[in-house]
Amino acid sequence: xxxxxxxxxxxxxxxxxxxxxxxxxxxxxxxxxxxxxxxxxxxxxxxxxxxxxxxxxxxxxxxxxxxxxxxxxxxxxxxxxxxxxxxxxxxxxxxxxxxxxxxxxxxxxxxxxxxxxxxxxxxxxxxxxxxxxxxxxxxxxxxxxxxxxxxxxxxxxxxxxxxxxxxxxxxxxxxxxxxxxxxxxxxxxxxxxxxxxxxxxxxxxxxxxxxxxxxxxxxxxxxxxxxxxxxxxxxxxxxxxxxxxxxxxxxxxxxxxxxxxxxxxxxxxxxxxxxxxxxxxxxxxxxxxxxxxxxxxxxxxxxxxxxxxxxxxxxxxxxxxxxxxxxxxxxxxxxxxxxxxxxxxxxxxxxxxxxxxxxxxxxxxxxxxxxxxxxxxxxxxxxxxxxxxxxxxxxxxxxxxxxxxxxxxxxxxxx
Amino acid sequence: xxxxxxxxxxxxxxxxxxxxxxxxxxxxxxxxxxxxxxxxxxxxxxxxxxxxxxxxxxxxxxxxxxxxxxxxxxxxxxxxxxxxxxxxxxxxxxxxxxxx
Numbered sequence: 011x012x013x014x015x016x017x018x019x020x021x022x023x024x025x026x027x028x029x030x031x032x033x034x035x036x037x038x039x040x041x042x043x044x045x046x047x048x049x050x051x052x053x054x055x056x057x058x059x060x061x062x063x064x065x066x067x068x069x070x071x072x073x074x075x076x077x078x079x080x081x082x083x084x085x086x087x088x089x090x091x092x093x094x095x096x097x098x099x100x101x102x103x104x105x106x107x108x109x110x111x112x113x114x115x116x117x118x119x120x121x122x123x124x125x126x127x128x129x130x131x132x133x134x135x136x137x138x139x140x141x142x143x144x145x146x147x148x149x150x151x152x153x154x155x156x157x158x159x160x161x162x163x164x165x166x167x168x169x170x171x172x173x174x175x176x177x178x179x180x181x182x183x184x185x186x187x188x189x190x191x192x193x194x195x196x197x198x199x200x201x202x203x204x205x206x207x208x209x210x211x212x213x214x215x216x217x218x219x220x221x222x223x224x225x226x227x228x229x230x231x232x233x234x235x236x237x238x239x240x241x242x243x244x245x246x247x248x249x250x251x252x253x254x255x256x257x258x259x260x261x262x263x264x265x266x267x268x269x270x271x272x273x274x275x276x277x278x279x280x281x282x283x284x285x286x287x288x289x290x291x292x293x294x295x296x297x298x299x300x301x302x303x304x305x306x307x308x309x310x311x312x313x314x315x316x317x318x319x320x321x322x323x324x325x326x327x328x329x330x331x332x333x334x335x336x337x338x339x340x341x342x343x344x345x346x347x348x349x350x351x352x353x354x355x356x357x358x359x360x361x362x363x364x365x366x367x368x369x370x371x372x373x374x375x376x377x378x379x380x381x382x383x384x385x386x387x388x389x390x391x392x393x394x395x396x397x398x399x400x401x402x403x404x405x406x407x408x409x410x411x412x413x414x415x416x417x418x419x420x421x422x423x424x425x
Numbered sequence: 426x427x428x429x430x431x432x433x434x435x436x437x438x439x440x441x442x443x444x445x446x447x448x449x450x451x452x453x454x455x456x457x458x459x460x461x462x463x464x465x466x467x468x469x470x471x472x473x474x475x476x477x478x479x480x481x482x483x484x485x486x487x488x489x490x491x492x493x494x495x496x497x498x499x500x501x502x503x504x505x506x507x508x509x510x511x512x513x514x515x516x517x518x519x520x521x522x523x524x525x
Contacts, residue, residue: 075457161503164472167461208453209481279479321517353520387518421518 067243069096074166078102078208078216079245082154082171085418086320088336091373092146093174095238100245101151101172103280104205104216107265113241115249120233124200124271127191134249137233140181140189145230145255146370148175148338150310152258152286155414158404161296163411170315170418175336175371178253180234183269184227192223192271199226200276201252203265218278219261219286221254223271225308230255230369233266255369256340258286258307258412281306288408295407304409309340312400313415314347314374314392321420327383331422334375337362337392345397347374350389351422354402357391380424391417436460442496445489453480459501466498 063073070087074080082099090097109115120137123129151172156163183199199220207214225231232253235242242248247264254261260280280286287304289297314337325331337344343365348357360376380386393399404416435456437443450459464472473490476482485493 073457074461075455077455077457162463164462164464164468166458207481210453211481214481283475283479385519387520419518 065100065245067096067245068100071097071099072169072171074168078104079106080166082168083174084320085170085315085317085335085420087317088171088174088315089317089334091336092238093176095176095240095243095246098174098176098237098246099151099172101153101166101259102205102245103260104207106244107204107206109204110244110248110265113244113248118249118267120250120266121268122186122190122271123268125193125196125273126187126271127193128189130186130190132186134235137181137186137250138235140185142179142181143229143232144177144179144236145232146175146177146366147230147232147253147255148173148369148371149253149255149259149262150313150338152260152307152310152412153410155404155416156411158414158416159295159407159411160404161407163407163409165410172259173313173315173338175338176237177239178232178234179236179239180232180250180253182229183231183233183252184229186233186269187223187226187271190271195273196223196271197274198222198272198276200270200272200278201261201263201266202268202270202278203247203251203263204267205265215279217260217263217280218276219263219281220272220276220278221257221261221308225254225257225261230367256309256338258310260286275306284410286412287410288406288412292406293408297407297409299409307412309342310338311413311415312339312342312344312392312394312398313337314344314390314400314418316388316390316418316420319388319420319422323420323422325380325422325424327380327424330377330379332375333360333378333388333390334373335390335418336371336373337390338371339392339394341369342394342396343368344372344392345395347372347390347392349376349378350391351378351380351386353387354389354391360390380422383424386422386424387419388422389417389419438500440496440500442492442499445492446496449482449485449489449493453482459497463501463503464497465503466494469494469497469501 071081071083079100079102083097087097118134120132153165154168154172157167157169200218201220202218205216207216234253235250237246250266251264252262252266286307289299290303290305293299316335318334337347347360347362350357360374362374363372365372391400400415400417402417404414434447437456
């Protein structure tokens with residue numbers, strides 16, 4: 011490996027601004043450009059520099075990082091049964107490509123190669139000749155809930171809202187792979203988008219992940235071009251993305267250009283080391299776990315969210331309160347959702363809808379009455395079809411803080 | 426602290442090494458990923474190594490690396506007195522989970 015030097019000032023200026031459109035700067039870089047006025051934060055030393063930035067096309071999101079852009083939805087803004095585009099979380103590993111900023115798909119091709127008999131280079135038009143399917147599919151970031159771990163785990167400190175369930179239209183990954191003719195040696199997929207590495211180095215890849223062939227062949231794994239009936243938004247992968255529902259969102263590569271079929275586990279950036287991996291065995295909080303003991307996360311665990319009411323509600327004594335939210339369970343589905351208003355001593359079952367299709371989240375609701383005036387916490391706990399429940403405490407600490415599926419709680423004061 | 430200084434340092438608290446962190450750590454990403462994380466000195470050191478191996482962070486002279494690590498372990502360390510709680514939202518309810 012060559013001896014790398016810190017770039018000089020002009021090289022750095024190039025890394026920062028070179029080759030990027032004004033809009034890229036607005037979204038990825040631009041604390042100053044998007045800030046409506048300086049007066050609010052000037053006075054406060056160490057004010058959070060992310061306060062009051064807004065993201066074009068988004069509403070109700072909390073920004074964790076502006077460059078690369080990472081933003082989650084506050085739980086009460088996830089109340090819709092199908093997550094609207096402006097309310098869906100964003101997890102970017104690199105910079106949004108200019109083709110997506112400009113919504114320009116001219117000349118876009120998707121390459122399929124590797125362990126296939128007939129490698130393909132498909133235009134969007136050719137891809138759309140495969141039979142299209144429309145499904146509601148939930149995507150959750152592997153690191154959703156990371157902020158709950160103690161000692162803290164490295165990375166964006168997602169709380170509750172790195173999850174969403176939108177309706178996607180696209181073709182089945184399996185149909186495309188079959189038409190390329192999978193060889194017997196096919197084991198794993200590797201997906202590549204055209205987002206830019208943060209360093210600005212065009213030869214570096216921000217992220218390339220994939221899944222075992224069996225998951226790629228699942229009928230609900232899509233190569234999608236529409237989200238909720240609209241072309242994929244800039245931040246969600248325009249013009250093409252993978253949707254690998256129920257698995258860490260990082261397997262749903264955006265701005266998709268290239269699918270390579272591997273004869274072994276894919277080893278692209280963020281497949282190896284500690285990325286999107288958890289220890290093979292339970293460890294005490296803060297433990298050092300050797301890399302060889304880490305395994306790739308596949309299905310996400312059972313989880314639920316309370317989307318109404320918003321926490322810290324004041325409610326009138328004697329008035330019944332409708333509580334509602336969503337529940338999902340990775341590759342599986344949710345059998346029941348229970349709620350408790352007495353710290354888990356008593357649980358009542360809620361009414362729960364079946365998923366609109368496999369991998370769609372399910373909606374639950376219930377009417378609650380409060381026996382006395384006072385302070386309550388509503389806890390929601392989902393159970394999947396195998397009988398596995400959400401834990402009431404933050405589960406299995408792991409070095410990168412993935413898979414926190416502890417029960418969600420909201421506070422209500424009955425007056 | 427003047428406006429331009431606060432603005433220029435992207436929310437990094439004043440202290441020895443702030444300039445070096447700003448110069449070396451905000452070329453690729455903003456300070457937001459730094460301010461969100463609290464780690465021991467050793468973990469910060471490992472994070473820098475990971476960025477050098479995988480993400481194109483350049484070589485850091487020993488004295489520069491030390492200045493950066495001094496700053497990070499002081500201002501973004503694991504001590505309770507650290508200025509930034511690792512979870513900015515806090516718990517949205519009053520009973521902390523399992524405080525004992």
